[in-house]
Amino acid sequence: MKPRIFLLSAWVALVYALHQDFWNWHRHEPLLFGLFPPGLWYHLAYSGLAALTMALLVKFAWPAHLEEEEEA
Amino acid sequence: MTSAIVVFLYLGLVLYVGLFAFRKGTNSKEDFFVASRSLGPWVFLLTVFGTNMTAFAILGSSGLAYQRGIGVYGLMASSSGLVIPLTIFLIGTRLWALGKKHGYLTQVQYFRDRWECDGIGTVLFALTSLMMIPYVVIGMMGGGQTLESLSGGLVPYWLGGAIVAIVVMLYVFFGGMRGVAWVNALQTVLFLVFGAIAFVLISRSLGGFDTIVAQLAGDPKTAPLLTRARISPQEFFSYSFIPLSAMMFPHMAIMCLTAKKVTSFKRTVVWYPICILLIWLPSVFLGLVAAQQFPGLKLGESDDVILRLLTANTDVIVAGILGAAIMACVMATDSQIMALSTMFSQDVFAHYGGLKRYGENTMVWMGRLFVIVIAVVSYLLALALKDEKSIFDLAIRFGFSGFAALAPVMLAALFWRRSTKWGALAAALWVAGCMVFLWWLQQHSLPLAPKPGQPPVAIFESLGGLFQRTAMNVTIHGYMPVMFMCFGSALMMAVVSLLTPAPSRATIEKFFPSRGGREKK
Numbered sequence: 001m002k003p004r005i006f007l008l009s010a011w012v013a014l015v016y017a018l019h020q021d022f023w024n025w026h027r028h029e030p031l032l033f034g035l036f037p038p039g040l041w042y043h044l045a046y047s048g049l050a051a052l053t054m055a056l057l058v059k060f061a062w063p064a065h066l067e068e069e070e071e072a
Numbered sequence: 073m074t075s076a077i078v079v080f081l082y083l084g085l086v087l088y089v090g091l092f093a094f095r096k097g098t099n100s101k102e103d104f105f106v107a108s109r110s111l112g113p114w115v116f117l118l119t120v121f122g123t124n125m126t127a128f129a130i131l132g133s134s135g136l137a138y139q140r141g142i143g144v145y146g147l148m149a150s151s152s153g154l155v156i157p158l159t160i161f162l163i164g165t166r167l168w169a170l171g172k173k174h175g176y177l178t179q180v181q182y183f184r185d186r187w188e189c190d191g192i193g194t195v196l197f198a199l200t201s202l203m204m205i206p207y208v209v210i211g212m213m214g215g216g217q218t219l220e221s222l223s224g225g226l227v228p229y230w231l232g233g234a235i236v237a238i239v240v241m242l243y244v245f246f247g248g249m250r251g252v253a254w255v256n257a258l259q260t261v262l263f264l265v266f267g268a269i270a271f272v273l274i275s276r277s278l279g280g281f282d283t284i285v286a287q288l289a290g291d292p293k294t295a296p297l298l299t300r301a302r303i304s305p306q307e308f309f310s311y312s313f314i315p316l317s318a319m320m321f322p323h324m325a326i327m328c329l330t331a332k333k334v335t336s337f338k339r340t341v342v343w344y345p346i347c348i349l350l351i352w353l354p355s356v357f358l359g360l361v362a363a364q365q366f367p368g369l370k371l372g373e374s375d376d377v378i379l380r381l382l383t384a385n386t387d388v389i390v391a392g393i394l395g396a397a398i399m400a401c402v403m404a405t406d407s408q409i410m411a412l413s414t415m416f417s418q419d420v421f422a423h424y425g426g427l428k429r430y431g432e433n434t435m436v437w438m439g440r441l442f443v444i445v446i447a448v449v450s451y452l453l454a455l456a457l458k459d460e461k462s463i464f465d466l467a468i469r470f471g472f473s474g475f476a477a478l479a480p481v482m483l484a485a486l487f488w489r490r491s492t493k494w495g496a497l498a499a500a501l502w503v504a505g506c507m508v509f510l511w512w513l514q515q516h517s518l519p520l521a522p523k524p525g526q527p528p529v530a531i532f533e534s535l536g537g538l539f540q541r542t543a544m545n546v547t548i549h550g551y552m553p554v555m556f557m558c559f560g561s562a563l564m565m566a567v568v569s570l571l572t573p574a575p576s577r578a579t580i581e582k583f584f585p586s587r588g589g590r591e592k593k
Contacts, residue, residue: 012158019151020309028289034282037298043146046288047461050154050345057161058338066169066334 008061015053019046077222078392083239086255086403090243093251104248104436105177111330115257117340121347122256123327123407124156125263125319128215130355135375136453137359139543141297144359149310149352155315161341163319164328166486170583171329177391179325179482180419186485187493190423190581195500196481197419200322203474203507204412205453208446212237221379222395231491233454236399240406241447244413244569245440249330252410259403264350266393270382271354274361277385279447281357284364297363304528306550307542310429313554317475337524367405385433409450413442473510477557480565488569489580493570501563506557510546517541 001009023037032041097103111119133200139142163183167179176182178201215236216229227235275281287344288294291476296302318324331337355378362377365384369377382395417439421427427435481499484491519530527545528540540547548556574580 015314017283017313019146019154020305021146025300025305029118031282031285031289035285037142039298039300040142040145040356042148044349046146046150047153047345050111050150050157050296051342052343053154054157054161054345058342061340061464062432063165063334066165 004060008057011056012053015049018049076219076392076395078084079219079222079396082393082396082399083235084589086258087239087243089255090247090251093243093247096321097248097250099433099436099544101177101432101436101439104439105410105418106171106326106329107248107253108467108539109172109330110250111123111253111336112332112333113336113339114330115253116336117343117347118257118260118414119253119330119338119407120160120324120327122260122263122345122404123323125260125351125404130263130351132375132380133217133355134359134362134378137356138363138369138374138377140302141299142356142360143300143303143308145356146300147303148314149348149356151312152318153185153298153348155312156318156348157344159326160324160344161320163482163486164324165334165337166324166330166332168334177326178415179320179322179416180415182411182425183481183485183496184423186575186579186583187491187496190491192418192493192496192500193423196478197415199504200320200395200475200478201412202320203455203471204322204408205450207471208412208450209453209457209570211240211403211408211526212451213458214405215403216240216400216458218379218395219377221376221383222392224383227552229458230455233451236403237447237451240409241443242416242558244406244410244447245443248436248439249326249410249414252406253330254326255406256404260347262396264347266396267351269393270386271357272432274358274381274385278361278365279287281361284361288360288364294363294367297360304550305551307547310552310555313476313552313558314472315476316471316558317481319479320475321411321413326414327407341391356382382557388510405450409446410444412446413439416442450483471552472509473552475556476554477506477561480562484565484569489584490569491565492569492572492574492575494572495565495567498564498568502560502564503557506553506560510553513539513546517546570585 021039021042024042027039028037031037036044080300085160098108102108121156133144133148136148167176167182170176170182174182179217180193180197183196184190212233216231216233219227219232219235220229225231246253278284278424285298289298328337349497358378358381359374362374362381366377379395388539417426417435421438421583422435426438430438478500484495489541517529519538520531522529522530522541522543526543530537531539531541531546537549540550546553
């Protein structure tokens with residue numbers, strides 16, 4: 001496996017694991033902006049992290065051979 | 073009634089868009105079933121996203137947040153925000169390329185070629201079609217519920233469902249995939265814009281959400297809604313398998329074939345998690361607000377809390393516009409109807425000689441006929457099942473879990489040369505068997521079901537806590553069955569494939585061309 005693919009795979013696995021924020025289970029404080037309990041704002045930030053992860057994959061692991069096949 | 077009239081105007085607009093698409097299209101099968109593979113990046117993003125945003129996402133998530141609190145966002149939305157775009161990135165792009173190269177219009181056509189077998193395609197067709205029906209029924213139910221709520225009961229459930237069924241049927245019938253794509257794109261924009269407006273207006277009407285949150289936190293009965301106390305860690309973990317369903321949903325697979333270029337996928341996968349956030353955050357948060365505003369609703373009753381909030385806290389016309397936005401999501405059922413029609417006409421009618429015998433034009437009309445049949449059958453089911461189960465429960469048990477558990481079949485087809493038709497058949501039978509067993513277990517344990525917030529109950533005393541019953545589901549040692557279904561399906565695929573003869577060298581070379589061969593081209 002190429003180092004870049006290995007690193008990206010490890011990154012995706014880490015992001016997947018970060019979904020399990022067991023430390024926020026029973027906390028409802030502090031409220032972010034007086035609205036969002038920790039168990040919610042953590043996952044809002046997680047959505048941003050997911051978008052960033054996809055941007056990284058598009059940048060560094062795009063299946064370029066499919067584009068080549070399309071052009072052919 | 074004023075708000076219902078606004079919704080009717082919206083339905084008229086949707087119908088117009090669908091019919092306009094009809095005028096732009098041709099009567100070829102490529103055009104009717106996959107919009108001539110012509111969707112650009114933005115329409116593709118909005119369409120793919122809109123396809124997945126259904127009554128389940130809006131009504132189901134707010135209803136569930138009402139019962140179980142903020143954890144619903146992490147449970148369903150944030151995991152989907154990673155897994156679904158990842159799926160589109162890995163699977164969708166490759167399906168698109170295969171579709172373009174070999175002319176596929178459905179995933180079953182690919183499976184048949186990939187494993188050199190008609191039968192495996194027919195089995196997967198039957199299984200996935202059966203699992204799609206509840207998904208369409210949910211859309212009809214959501215339509216009936218929405219119109220009934222917005223009209224204050226003047227438009228009864230049966231009539232609301234019928235109106236939605238007829239509108240969807242007409243624009244899918246005439247516009248085909250292009251109509252579905254344009255309407256989906258319009259609906260997604262509407263929902264994103266008006267969802268945000270609803271959030272702000274309801275907040276203003278109630279004096280700010282911070283007050284509501286403080287009240288929820290101060291009451292020992294509602295404080296757990298601000299935590300994940302009503303969701304077990306096992307359920308939270310195992311639920312992250314559910315978004316794998318996107319890998320095998322026929323409407324998602326077929327939608328992936330409509331992109332003009334493979335680069336259209338780039339924008340979709342990056343923006344998908346943000347779109348999920350924009351839709352699910354208001355839905356989940358409004359479910360919480362409703363828990364403070366309308367306490368005491370039971371499981372099935374809480375599905376329409378978002379509509380109750382709208383009618384109680386906004387002006388009638390605004391409520392109508394926002395109701396139309398909700399209707400936009402409810403009507404995402406159009407792409408499922410389109411997918412079923414495509415599957416029936418390609419995988420059955422065309423495959424078994426219809427195309428050769430009657431020609432392409434007849435096949436397109438056959439696709440249109442299927443649209444009518446599917447819409448009518450789904451509507452009748454929506455009427456019959458109205459009081460049976462909550463929308464959300466129905467979708468989870470019979471649709472999402474089954475499709476998620478079929479994900480290893482798609483992965484093996486695309487990435488494992490050695491996979492065989494027998495492996496795929498074993499995995500499909502495993503999934504079908506699990507679903508029948510779980511359906512039976514769900515019914516059998518119904519009298520034991522605890523109330524929301526109460527601990528799960530062992531279904532068979534002699535087996536200890538192996539099978540447990542929660543308020544809504546059956547679990548296995550506390551984990552959702554979908555996790556075991558996925559593991560079992562992957563195991564079946566792997567073991568049975570290794571025990572049976574590999575596909576021919578020619579087929580493997582066709583779908584996995586060697587690097588040298590690719591470069592020569």
